[in-house]
Amino acid sequence: MSALVLLSVVGVLLLYLGLFNQRASLAVTGVVGLAGAIIVIAAGWHLESPLFGAIVRFDGPARAFSLLMAGATVLLFLFGVDYYARMQRNVAEQYALMLFSLIGGILIVSFSNLVMLFLGIEVLSIPLYILAGGKRDSFRSGEAAFKYFVQGSYASGFLLMGLALVYGATGSFDLATIGSWSTDPAHGHDAIFLLGLLLTLAGLAFKLAAVPFHFWSPDVYEGSPTLITAFMSTVVKTGAFAAFHRLITALQLPDAVGTMLLTLTVLTLFLGNVVALRQTQFKRLMAYSSIAHTGFLLLALLGGDARSGDVLFYYLTAYTLATVGLFIILTLAKRAAQGDEHIRIFRGLFREQPWVAVAALLMLLSLAGIPFTAGFVAKYRVFLLGLSSGHLFTTLFAVAMALLGIYYYALVIREAFAPREQEGGTLAVAPLNLLVITLCGVGVVALAVWPVALP
Amino acid sequence: MEQGILTAIRTVPLDHYVLLSFLLFGIGAAGVALRRNTIIVLMCIELMFNSVNLLLAAFSAHHSDPRGQVFVFFIMLVAAAEVTVGLSILVMMKRIVDSVDVDQMNRLKG
Numbered sequence: 001m002s003a004l005v006l007l008s009v010v011g012v013l014l015l016y017l018g019l020f021n022q023r024a025s026l027a028v029t030g031v032v033g034l035a036g037a038i039i040v041i042a043a044g045w046h047l048e049s050p051l052f053g054a055i056v057r058f059d060g061p062a063r064a065f066s067l068l069m070a071g072a073t074v075l076l077f078l079f080g081v082d083y084y085a086r087m088q089r090n091v092a093e094q095y096a097l098m099l100f101s102l103i104g105g106i107l108i109v110s111f112s113n114l115v116m117l118f119l120g121i122e123v124l125s126i127p128l129y130i131l132a133g134g135k136r137d138s139f140r141s142g143e144a145a146f147k148y149f150v151q152g153s154y155a156s157g158f159l160l161m162g163l164a165l166v167y168g169a170t171g172s173f174d175l176a177t178i179g180s181w182s183t184d185p186a187h188g189h190d191a192i193f194l195l196g197l198l199l200t201l202a203g204l205a206f207k208l209a210a211v212p213f214h215f216w217s218p219d220v221y222e223g224s225p226t227l228i229t230a231f232m233s234t235v236v237k238t239g240a241f242a243a244f245h246r247l248i249t250a251l252q253l254p255d256a257v258g259t260m261l262l263t264l265t266v267l268t269l270f271l272g273n274v275v276a277l278r279q280t281q282f283k284r285l286m287a288y289s290s291i292a293h294t295g296f297l298l299l300a301l302l303g304g305d306a307r308s309g310d311v312l313f314y315y316l317t318a319y320t321l322a323t324v325g326l327f328i329i330l331t332l333a334k335r336a337a338q339g340d341e342h343i344r345i346f347r348g349l350f351r352e353q354p355w356v357a358v359a360a361l362l363m364l365l366s367l368a369g370i371p372f373t374a375g376f377v378a379k380y381r382v383f384l385l386g387l388s389s390g391h392l393f394t395t396l397f398a399v400a401m402a403l404l405g406i407y408y409y410a411l412v413i414r415e416a417f418a419p420r421e422q423e424g425g426t427l428a429v430a431p432l433n434l435l436v437i438t439l440c441g442v443g444v445v446a447l448a449v450w451p452v453a454l455p
Numbered sequence: 456m457e458q459g460i461l462t463a464i465r466t467v468p469l470d471h472y473v474l475l476s477f478l479l480f481g482i483g484a485a486g487v488a489l490r491r492n493t494i495i496v497l498m499c500i501e502l503m504f505n506s507v508n509l510l511l512a513a514f515s516a517h518h519s520d521p522r523g524q525v526f527v528f529f530i531m532l533v534a535a536a537e538v539t540v541g542l543s544i545l546v547m548m549k550r551i552v553d554s555v556d557v558d559q560m561n562r563l564k565g
Contacts, residue, residue, distance in 0.1 A: 115526050122533045129540050133547060142551055143560045145544045150496060150557075153537055154487050157503035160530065161480055164507045167523055168473075168514040219563040 001056075002046040003037045003066070004103055010034075011099040018092020027081045030095045034074045041066050055113035055174075061309050062110035064454050065242040068313070069105045072234040072320045073098060075436050076227060079328050082430040083227050094134060097127035098231060105239035109246065114163050114173040114200075117243060121159065121207065124239060125152050128232065132224040144223025151206070151216040159203025165196025175250045182252040194254050201257065204247070207240035208294050209287075211267040221287035222341075226334070229283060230327035233290045234320040241297055245312055248301065261302055265394060269295030273401045276408045281341045282330050285408060286323070289367060292405055293319055299398050300382045303389030310454045311381045318374035318447055322363040325440030328433055329360050336427040343412050348420025352427050356434070357416050359441030366444040368409035369402050374447035464516040472513035479506035493548075493555040497541050504534045 010033030017026055041047065047058040058066075077095065084091045104124030111117045129152065133145025167173055169192040170181045181187060202213065209217040221229045248261075272292030279285040293315075300311045329349075330341070337345040350357035366375035379402055386395035429437075479502055486499030508527045515523025545555065552559045 115522075115529060118526075119529060119533065122537070126533075126536055126540055129544065133544055136547060137551075139551055140563060142544070142548050143563055146493075146548055146560050147563075149537075149541050149544050150487070150493075150500075153500045153541065154484070154503075156537075157480070157483065157500060157507070160504065160507040161510075164510045164514065164523075167511065167526075168518075171514075171518045171520060173522055173526065222563050 003040045004106060006037050006040060007033065007099055007103050007106075010036075011096045011103075014092050014096040014099065018090070018096070023091060026092055026095050027077050030077045030080075030099065031074055033099070034070050034077065038067060038070050038074075041070065055116045056107065056110050057112040058110050061242065061246070061313070061454055064313055065109040065238060065316075066106045068317055068320065069102060069109070069235045069238050072238070072324060073102050073231075075324045075439070076231055076234075078432050078436050079230075079324070079331075080227060082433050083225075083331060090134075094131065094227075097131050101125075101127040101131070101231070102235060105235055108239050109242035111243065111246065112175050114166065114175065114178075117247070118156075118160060118163055120239075120243070121204075122156065124236060125156070125207075128152075128228070128236065131228045131231070132220060134225045134228060140223040141225060142223075144220045147216055147223075148220045155203050155206035155213065157203075158199050158206075162196045162199030162201070162203055165192050166200060167196075169193035169196060175247070179250045179252070182254075189254070194256055197251070197254070197257055198260060200247070201244070201260065204240060204244050205264060207236065208244060208298075209237075209291050210264045210294050210298060211271045211291065214268070214271070214291050214294075217291060218284050218287040221290070222281065222283045226283070226327055226331045229286070230324055233286065233323050233327075237290065237294070238316045238320065241301075241312060241316060245301055245309055249306075249309070258302075261298065262391070262394065265295055265298040265302060266397060268292070268298060269398055269401045273405045276405070279408065280343055282343050282345075282412070283341055285343065285412070286326065286330075289405070289408070290323075292401070293367075295401070296379060296382050296398060299386045299391070299394060302391055302394070303385050305389065308385060311378070311385050313454050314374075314447075314451060315378040315382060317452055318366060318378045318444060321440045321443040321447070322366045322375065325359060325363045325437050325444075326367075328437055328440075329356060332356075332427055332429060332433065343415050346412060346415040347418050349416040349427065351419060353429060356427075356429060356437055359437045360416055361413055362441045362444055364409045364413050368406045370406070372445070372448055374444045377448050377451060461516050461519070464513065469513060469517050472510060476506040476510040476513075479503075479509070491557045493545055493557055493560075496557065497538060497545070500541075501534060501538065504530055 010029065014026060014029060017029060041063050084094060101124050104120050107116055107120030107123060111120055129145055129149040132148045133141050135141035166178065169190050170178045172178055206213040268291060272288050272295050276285055276288035276292060279288055297312060297315055300308050333345045334341055362373065366373035369375045369379040383395050383399060483499045483502035483506060487496050490496055508530055511523045511527050548560055549555055
């Protein structure tokens with residue numbers, strides 16, 4: 001509980017700092033608050049105190065995923081110093097809303113009651129609807145906010161209907177009680193429970209951007225401010241996957257749900273990778289790449305055993321590092337190219353900023369899953385898990401899709417190392433951004449050598 | 456909870472509540488998908504949430520368990536927060552495109 005209280009207080013403090021125009025201290029306060037929360041979570045200090053009637057439980061996986069999300073937010077706040085430097089108004093609100101959204105993320109990775117799952121998802125989403133529309137005069141940003149809001153609320157409606165039906169069938173919101181209810185063979189074919197579970201998972205699959213619940217993601221990724229896109233594809237994705245994993249491992253899943261998950265996995269792998277092939281706008285490319293990665297992560301969940309949490313955590317850590325770094329490089333290149341987002345803006349990157357280009361190379365290779373990067377180890381572990389849980393053909397299909405995926409990452413790499421034809425704006429890198437890019441670039445290699453594991 | 460209300464809720468069979476709330480939920484879901492006016496879309500989302508509230512209250516009474524009804528309060532709160540944000544986004548869009556038609560807000564493609 002202490003971490004949640006600390007983060008909320010820091011969020012409110014940030015709003016007050018904004019009120020008194022203390023722009024310089026915003027990011028510092030946010031980072032210090034997040035560091036405090038990280039220490040509190042890592043040390044496990046006062047996390048067990050049952051503040052909400054024990055509907056939140058900070059066990060090992062919950063703490064690990066919370067740390068990952070808080071860490072990603074720290075990186076984004078450091079990036080924010082430069083990103084928001086040109087913004088005139090409402091900077092404090094951006095940081096504060098990100099913190100509030102993070103609190104929602106922490107709630108959904110640690111829920112032990114379905115009420116908390118719903119509240120956590122809403123606390124995660126509502127600030128994001130505002131953040132997606134952060135550029136108030138931009139049409140694209142407004143459209144992203146609008147689409148995210150309507151489709152997000154629609155998905156929340158289905159999630160809620162699912163939770164209500166699960167409650168109707170089992171008479172409880174408590175995850176452990178529902179789990180023991182579902183293991184009773186007499187309840188195996190309860191239609192209300194099955195329908196409820198399907199709707200609940202569909203509502204969650206929306207947050208994961210799994211096909212066919214992915215329609216929002218390319219538009220919202222493209223329209224939102226880049227920092228918020230990075231937040232969505234790292235913190236939100238991590239939180240949603242951890243929640244999904246927590247839910248399905250706690251229950252005895254009926255066969256129909258297994259079939260649904262398998263269908264989602266295959267569709268997501270196929271559509272994410274194939275549509276990404278013909279993307280030329282970098283943010284849209286990253287959106288489809290994000291959908292493709294959702295497919296691989298879903299494959300890890302199919303087995304549904306204890307090891308899948310570990311693989312999930314490793315994969316999401318590798319993915320988060322690479323994504324944050326690439327979005328920072330995109331912002332810098334976009335700035336030099338006067339707002340263009342086509343992948344050709346990376347052309348000449350190696351000539352101008354060799355180290356940034358090498359870091360981008362490492363991160364792209366990691367996303368593509370080339371050996372000696374964290375992305376490769378992560379995909380390898382996912383495939384092993386898929387094979388050991390008996391999904392031979394799905395795993396083979398995923399391997400084929402992973403090979404296909406190398407192509408569109410290679411396109412971006414080629415641009416970054418090609419010489420520039422005509423002179424454009426010069427690409428400037430602030431020291432803090434360089435630090436974060438370096439951390440991410442080195443991180444994806446270091447993770448391959450020293451893998452992280454769940455406690 | 457007062458016993459009289461519980462008995463009154465239980466007079467109607469549970470199936471009827473389930474059917475009614477499915478019907479309301481279906482109307483809401485179809486409305487979000489089909490209507491072009493954004494204000495109506497927001498109302499339809501509210502209808503979806505409220506059909507779930509009805510269902511939860513009915514289940515809660517039939518299980519003789521107050522937790523379902525407590526959840527209803529949470530849902531009302533969240534729905535209010537969501538509509539606040541939704542209407543502000545709507546006002547922002549109205550200022551930019553001078554319309555509340557859903558089709559006006561569909562330019563990102565690819």
